[in-house]
Amino acid sequence: MPQTIRRGLPTVASILVGLVVWEIVGRLADADWLPPASDVFARVGLLWQDGLLQPAVGASLRTLLIGYAISVVLGLALGTWMGMSERAVWAFGPYVDAGLLTPVVIVVPIFLVILGISEATLIGIVVLFATFVIASTTRIAIESTDAALRQMAISLCATRRQILTQVTLRDAAPMIFSGLRLGMSRAVKGMIVGEVVVTIGGLGQLETAFATRFDATGSWAVTGVVLLIALIASLLVQAVDGLVNAWPR
Amino acid sequence: MTAITSTAIATEPGARGTIEAQGISKYFARTANRADGQPFVALGKMDLKVAAHEFVSIVGPSGCGKTTFLRIVAGLTKPDDGVIRVGGDEVHGPGRDRAVVFQDAALLPWLDVIDNIAFGLKLAGVRRSERVERAASLAQLVGLGGFEKAFPRQLSGGMRQRAGIARALAVDPEILLMDEPFSSLDEITRRNMQDELLRIWSASRKTAIFVTHSVDEAIILSDRVIVMATGPGRVVDEITVDLPRPRSVSAESSGQFMAIRNRIWETLDSVRTGPS
Numbered sequence: 001m002p003q004t005i006r007r008g009l010p011t012v013a014s015i016l017v018g019l020v021v022w023e024i025v026g027r028l029a030d031a032d033w034l035p036p037a038s039d040v041f042a043r044v045g046l047l048w049q050d051g052l053l054q055p056a057v058g059a060s061l062r063t064l065l066i067g068y069a070i071s072v073v074l075g076l077a078l079g080t081w082m083g084m085s086e087r088a089v090w091a092f093g094p095y096v097d098a099g100l101l102t103p104v105v106i107v108v109p110i111f112l113v114i115l116g117i118s119e120a121t122l123i124g125i126v127v128l129f130a131t132f133v134i135a136s137t138t139r140i141a142i143e144s145t146d147a148a149l150r151q152m153a154i155s156l157c158a159t160r161r162q163i164l165t166q167v168t169l170r171d172a173a174p175m176i177f178s179g180l181r182l183g184m185s186r187a188v189k190g191m192i193v194g195e196v197v198v199t200i201g202g203l204g205q206l207e208t209a210f211a212t213r214f215d216a217t218g219s220w221a222v223t224g225v226v227l228l229i230a231l232i233a234s235l236l237v238q239a240v241d242g243l244v245n246a247w248p249r
Numbered sequence: 250m251t252a253i254t255s256t257a258i259a260t261e262p263g264a265r266g267t268i269e270a271q272g273i274s275k276y277f278a279r280t281a282n283r284a285d286g287q288p289f290v291a292l293g294k295m296d297l298k299v300a301a302h303e304f305v306s307i308v309g310p311s312g313c314g315k316t317t318f319l320r321i322v323a324g325l326t327k328p329d330d331g332v333i334r335v336g337g338d339e340v341h342g343p344g345r346d347r348a349v350v351f352q353d354a355a356l357l358p359w360l361d362v363i364d365n366i367a368f369g370l371k372l373a374g375v376r377r378s379e380r381v382e383r384a385a386s387l388a389q390l391v392g393l394g395g396f397e398k399a400f401p402r403q404l405s406g407g408m409r410q411r412a413g414i415a416r417a418l419a420v421d422p423e424i425l426l427m428d429e430p431f432s433s434l435d436e437i438t439r440r441n442m443q444d445e446l447l448r449i450w451s452a453s454r455k456t457a458i459f460v461t462h463s464v465d466e467a468i469i470l471s472d473r474v475i476v477m478a479t480g481p482g483r484v485v486d487e488i489t490v491d492l493p494r495p496r497s498v499s500a501e502s503s504g505q506f507m508a509i510r511n512r513i514w515e516t517l518d519s520v521r522t523g524p525s
Contacts, residue, residue, distance in 0.1 A: 146355075148351060148353060148355045149355055149357060151325060151351070151355070152349070152351060152355035153368075153372070154325060154343055155323055155324075155325060155343050155347075155348065155349040156343070156348070156368065156369040156372050156373075156420065157343050157344065157345055157369075157372065157373070158372045159372075162372055166371075166372070167357070170357070170359055171357075171358075171359075173359075245359070247358060247359040247360075247400050247402075248400045248402045248403055249358070249402065
């Protein structure tokens with residue numbers, strides 16, 4: 001049996017056990033707020049058949065991907081700059097710290113005022129959620145790189161660009177990818193928060209619609225889809241991490 | 250007969266592979282444990298000439314400035330006073346005429362042995378096929394044949410140092426600068442590496458400066474041993490090693506070897522005033 005499958009078995013087993021427990025508790029409790037897992041899966045199927053799920057998933061994914069891509073570019077650039085320049089830390093450090101520590105939700109109304117009820121607002125919220133954790137982790141990753149490796153490259157007449165691209169960023173890559181995974185999880189949160197607040201489409205709006213109707217099964221169905229998207233997105237980042245950092249550590 | 254000579258080494262000024270240090274001084278800023286406010290003098294007006302193809306070892310206690318001197322020759326550290334000339338040209342930074350073998354090998358953990366050896370060639374813009382061919386041949390030379398695809402984490406300490414030496418040789422420098430490359434190896438591996446280094450060096454006869462804490466290692470490897478002392482870092486003795494090469498284990502029990510070793514230790518004992 002391949003090692004990847006063997007290592008993934010406990011996860012699959014844990015999820016299956018969780019689903020079985022959910023099903024049993026859901027049936028025994030017979031409560032509106034906790035439908036059995038089978039009912040939730042059936043609702044997901046219905047939403048798909050009715051054509052309600054596809055446009056919502058499409059809109060959410062579009063917001064997530066554009067927002068995350070912008071966050072990655074901004075976060076990596078800012079984090080790398082701060083990791084290499086003390087002056088940049090003094091200049092941008094307070095903003096990054098504030099972005100990490102402040103609940104981003106409180107600035108959403110400001111986004112609404114500036115950008116209105118639009119996709120740009122949704123993307124802006126995702127960017128705000130994800131950028132600072134990527135920047136902060138990248139900065140720490142760059143600062144933690146091995147100075148001896150840079151000295152070695154300098155002794156071999158490496159240019160500044162060669163040192164950055166072929167030594168520093170490569171050395172920092174494993175930790176940078178940890179930041180990218182954290183950034184992805186925050187981007188998914190930003191996507192849902194934005195859609196719940198702005199309500200112009202996507203899974204967040206669907207969730208709000210079910211919640212206002214006290215349709216717990218519908219809410220659980222959307223939550224499950226969001227969880228699935230988050231899981232797949234995280235696995236994709238992990239897969240790229242595995243490709244980029246494929247050396248024995 | 251024991252032959253020990255303290256010499257002013259004659260070098261042909263400006264010849265390729267020569268090193269000439271004149272009045273090299275290096276100060277480091279005052280540290281918390283120095284209340285006198287004076288900077289720490291790592292090197293105080295140090296003069297040294299190394300001839301082309303010569304193997305010179307530098308021994309001395311911690312803090313005597315031997316690594317600082319090596320870094321200045323490499324162009325990694327700028328002296329506060331004095332001039333270093335390599336092949337007649339003043340050193341202002343690292344150059345392709347010099348290559349450094351570092352204490353911990355400093356291999357890039359994400360590259361395999363071949364790509365680590367070829368790293369300097371890649372930086373220099375050499376085509377991949379050419380650099381892989383050269384790296385493979387150097388891997389064979391340093392005894393890493395069969396480990397070309399291994400990553401640093403999969404190598405022993407001695408193997409990592411072999412790769413470090415091969416990487417330095419790959420750029421075909423005129424001067425090899427080695428900073429305690431065997432200090433973290435066990436005694437048996439260290440002896441093997443000394444033999445290997447001499448074999449590799451004999452094939453190329455590149456000018457070499459080898460920094461070490463081991464008096465025996467300095468004698469086994471070198472044409473000349475420079476003894477340094479602390480406070481300030483300075484040369485206190487130079488001893489030419491006339492032992493024939495290759496130097497086997499039996500050479501270490503020869504009267505000549507013992508006499509050189511005694512002289513170095515007597516010199517080190519007589520100047521033992523600095524931090525240990």
